[in-house]
Amino acid sequence: MSHALTTAERINAALRPIPKWLIYVLGALPGVYIIVGVILALNGTYDLFGSSLGIDPAKTIEHWLGELALQFFIATMVIRVLRDLFKLKLIKFRRALGHLTFFYIVLHLTVYLWLDLQWGWSQIWSDILKRPYITIGMAAFVLLIPVMATSNDSAIRKYGPKVWQNIHKLTYPALLLGGLHYVMLQRIWDVESLIYLGVICLLLILRGRALLPKFR
Amino acid sequence: MANRYTSKLSWADVTPEHMFLNRRSFMAGTAAFAAGTIASPALSATSEYSTDAEPNTWEEITSYNNFYEFGTGKSDPAEYASALTTSPWAVEIGGMVDKPGSYSFEDIMSQMTIEERIYRFRCVEAWSMVIPWNGFELADLLNLAGVQSEAKYVAFETVLRPEEMWGQKRNFIPWPYREGLRLDEAMHPLTIMATGIYGKDIPNQNGAPLRLVVPWKYGFKSIKSIVKITLTDTQPEASWNMIQPREYGFYSNVNPNVDHPRWSQASERQIGGGLLAKRVPTQMFNGYEEEVAGLYENMDLKANF
16 A cells, blocks of 8 residues: 655645646736736726726836736746755746736836836936836846746756756845845835745745755 | 915816816815815916926826835735724824924814925836825925924935735835935925825825825835834935845936836836837936935936935
8 A cells, every 4th residue: 555645745746747848828817918908098998997096107007017026036936945844846837928028027127117117218227227126126136037038948958957956046046135125125124025025035034045056 | 375386287187177176066065175176276286397298197196106004016906005004193293393293184184275286206116106196295294294494305214004904014114114315306306196086085095195206316215104203414225225235325316317226217118008118218307306406416317316
């Protein structure tokens, strides 16, 4: 008689048949909903959002997208920790979650540049240089560009696993900067954003030394 | 003596006809305000300073607020401010005044002339509205108490009532909220105590029953639901300045040339334009430069931000 299945093994078995594309579809839904809603609203065709947008819709959407980006980012990064601590095998979903994170960051940035700053480039540059929370948010985005560019199988073959892993360790400083960006944009010590930062710090602590780049 | 200042914007510019008529019938039924009805003289007010800014709706003005006593979200005040009891209400006026004491709201209102003031309102967070306030000049209230010659500043405090204002149970701001003005700023005819919006009693989320409005300063200077006014000869404490002196100066005059570490003050987004709310350049002293620049002559506005 084989041994009784552990909880982790049972969860792993249940997750095995879930296809990756389902993660993409479900994960993209909120973003697609927002994009469609914005297009319909700008056309004046239909009000998808109702009163949920509030009095300053551009800011509301900017914040929705920023929070979604941070949530997907944390979900992506927690997968490795769940394997280390609980032997949960979610790695096959990680790339999808990572791509979705980048999708929401790009949408968040687009709304900031378009609806918020309205392509006022002189102010965009001064914001990036002089407003620390924006500097930090931008830095996080820049760090993720090489990660996104190599987030595919052919890049692993091209660079080899060691170099590839080092590139992808950029996600950790980017995650920390993302959490700081959220905390710093608040005018006071805001509980919700501090919880996000707390979770991020915990993740970094759990990964610990493994995060240092390997050169040999 | 009221009516020292007249806005170039008139009621006809702001209020849709049906609301306008409602307001008049409302006023007609409000006997307590009879002495200072906002009806006739203001209706014909000609504007000295024209602006093409669209006035905001009642809905926008009363559901998008910063009033951290009721939570930090913009819609929190509208949701929770009904818990505040605003009647009875009294303002303790003290310090360097001839007649210190507790002034009841009714007592104050019976002696004040209520006017309409359609002001631009600029938040430090780089958004703005145009608001048709009703109120009286702060100078009139201060003169009622008799300002003594050695007084140089005016300190204000919001009511402290954590059982009605749940935000005050959290210590992110040292409560009660407090603000201050230099005496000449306080006595300036643009500086008012607002008691109404669009001819209706001011809603709790906007600072009922009376709040300061200083239109050339960032909105947080315009302290709400005031219970204490103290005349002093030393610069008073101001809540945001106490928390983050690097970000919020005592003066906090609207100034597009003085950078803020959190928001560029060069431009502002006009609330009310929906998704494509327009971003426009911010004006020096929020467009009241002609009236107030003289208060700050020979002052380094970058050092005294």
